[in-house]
Amino acid sequence: MDRDPNHDGLNRRQFLDRLTKAGICIAAAGAAGFWFHDAKGPVTSEPGPSNVILKDFSVGVPAQKMSIIRGKDRVATLQTALKSLGGIETFIKKGDRVLLKVNAAFASPAMLSATTHPAIVAEMTRLCFRAGAASVVVTDNPINDPASCFTLTGIADAARNAGARVVLPRDDLFSPMTVKGAKLIRNWPVLYQPFTDITKVIGMAPLKDHHRSGASMTMKNWYGLLGGRRNIFHQDINGIIMELAMMVKPTLVILDATTAMVTNGPTGGSLSDLKNTDTMIASTDQVAADAFGASILGRSLDKLPYIGKAEAAGIGTADYLKLNPVRASI
């Protein structure tokens, strides 16, 4: 066969070979195109219904639901407060995994009382372990830089030295949560991961003035479980505090009013914002604890609408006297 000098080097076999390879490539490109073809374009996706919830951590109906102990030594008053409720053993059983929700919101030293005092965090951890707890976790999602908050408040050291594990918030520890019957906490990121294998939850809050809501006590303390841009909830502060109390059914709450922040709350910043009110409250009813706390601050309940709302929602009773609180002085 004569060869065209211009096509030197390409015989039929080579041509067919090349043709086959080209065909395969075109077919592959076509297949890939069809495989990835998206005729509709992106649609805005609705977040799926979240299925994580916090379980009910409360323990049956203890004989005593509330104790109010007066005294200057917060460790001693805490011990007495728990003893009057039947002892820590009423709440913490052998093998329990306990979570302490502290208030570590601000990077300020313990003496300014803007955060839960490290001494009671340590004492509560110790008591839990004594009652046979398998583990104790201390957590919060603070407002200021988390690492600085836990360090400067002394909570991290106190908790670790007592044997607790401190969990700092990280994005991957939050899960969207919807509280049943809630208007605000719907598909909202909540610091859920530390709760996954927890059996008991104790809220530990200092008593503080709070300009927007009137007072920051045990119910407001759960705000530190919210993630995301939670500040927008200040548009309905009473609604969010009530829903937080709906979200968490704690084993116990502690309201530390040994030194109350009476002005410039919730940050304080000066010793002159504080007042010695020498009281420790332990309660299984967070509404009652807060109602009593308000009386220490001298605020009437109608200035704190969230307490009435929480009572109306059946979370607890604002009339703490109904609980016959144990009162003692040491």
Add this chain to the structure above:
Amino acid sequence: MNIVTTRRICQGFFFVLFLLFCAVTTLGGQWWQLRGWPVNWLIQLDPLVGLGTLLTTRTVYAGLLWALATIALTIVLGRFFCGWICPFGSIHQVVGFLAKRSRSIPEKIKLNQYRPGQAIKYWILIFLLTMSAMELLIDLIRLPETHGLFFGILMLAALSGLILKAVRHTSANPKKTGVVFLIVVAVWLLLSMVFKGYQTSAAALQIGLLDPIPLVYRSINLIILPLVGRTSLSIPTIPRAYDGTFLIAAIFLAAILLNLAVPRFYCRFICPAGALFGILSRFAIWRVGKTKNECIECGLCEKNCEGACSPTSKIRINECVLCMNCLNDCRHHLMTYQITASASGEILGPDLSRRQFIASAISGAAAIPMVRISGHVGKNWDPALVRPPGSLPEKAFLSRCIKCGQCMRICPTNVIHPAGLQGGLEGLWTPVLNFRIGTSGCQFNCIACGNLCPTAAIRPITLDERLGRNRYADHGPIKIGTAFVDRGRCLARAMDRPCIVCQENCPVSPKAIRTREVFNTIDTGAKLTVAKADALYIEFQNTGPGMNQLATGDYFAVVQPSADHRPRRIVSNWERGLRVADEVPFGSSPKPGSRVDIQVRLQQPHVDPKQCIGCGVCEHECPVPGKRAIRVTADNESRNPEHALLLKQ
């Protein structure tokens, strides 16, 4: 042990030390956090930092004295810092090695030839140093005006020297020398009069742009560690973010990738510290060189030559980085490190002409006065330039900051960021606060940045000084700016929504953000009128807001006309009525037909500039997501008294 192996171990040691220093620069008491680690040591060893700040400030700050050790050793040994210590150099050496490892020997030798372009680094050095020395130069020019007597004595001394020379006939051309002397004195006097009233400060430290030590610290601190922080190797819990790092990243990456074209590209062509070492090594006591000139010129000594200093022929001492590879590669054991000069001769000084020197010096001298015509360090200052607490007044700050990024790395709340052009071109990469990024504002009781700053651009303040306590009680706390409420964006001001997150988070006591309580009548769609009512309940004639929309505790009802205008808090509502709280019932039941106004109780924030310290926690927490409704600017910052906002009391 082989000298090259020793050098590699030394480089490895310093590189690991450098990485360790960067990694441990986080606040905390663990061993892997900043607890006495000398993390600035490599910066302090860098003589360009010491020399630059000496020229701009006429002082050598604290640990910068370490530079003396490097200088002394360089004068004795040569450019050991480049080949043995510099972590940036080590990166280049490794990348350069990888890039050329499969090349043939002639190609390698060709890559390591001396190139005239290597003189560029001297131009850069002269440019940067003249820039730093401008303040000194202007003071020198002003000498006849400011220290007339001293100037007179100096000139007399010079004159008598010249006369002595002329008398002894040692001067080549006494007449010409005399004329030159007179011209110099005349020009000096003239200039001193011209510059007598020179207003603008003219010195700025810009060595940090290209000095390899600040550059590599900055790149690791702001680019590499934040990337590592996104993996599970993270040290801080929240990955770091830094504003506008693209240019820092681009320069770092370019400097490294240029090794693919020419090994140690940055060291050979750009590095101003290398240039300084080159000049200092002129009188080195030991040098690399040949023992004998009988050499077959195989060129193998240049196969791995890091400095491209031509050891085969006349070795360029100022380019030699003491990598010692030639000692290993010479098959005939001719290369050595010795006291005598190389048998094939040496070149000592940089390849720099007088013209090049003058061009670099003049551009350096002119640069800062020229850019400062814009007035950005004067009246045209950018209020967005909020500097960390303890920062010096802007001009003094710019004459110290080396842009190393140490303050940005240590800041526990990640609020310090490299500036873009807020501080003018010369303020590039200097620290500026950005309250949107990070975990909080500038923490009230933190003084980490100033205590780490290697050059005291941010002073090492005490907590007492920052907070205005004890002996600083008269000064009050250090203010870095002031928060301003944007009334058009504030929820409580513009949108009738209760909020005051800013007030709550204000960390000072008493709070710098105060509130005013107002009751604003809201638009409910229809004018509500009373159908029937008692002391607590009102039923409307028409339809109002839906079920419990007014029951948040923030809404109040006012009946008009009525003798008692007090707003009553609404506890529940439905479309046709509402119930108010028990505490203040209506004295007399509202009459049918009277109007019901629904009011929202708002606490509207306002700032007391006397209390505000500019920490920006309010801006960080403001729930208005885009442009915040309360923002901090540098107004009223303590460091610049001319930025004061308030009358002295």
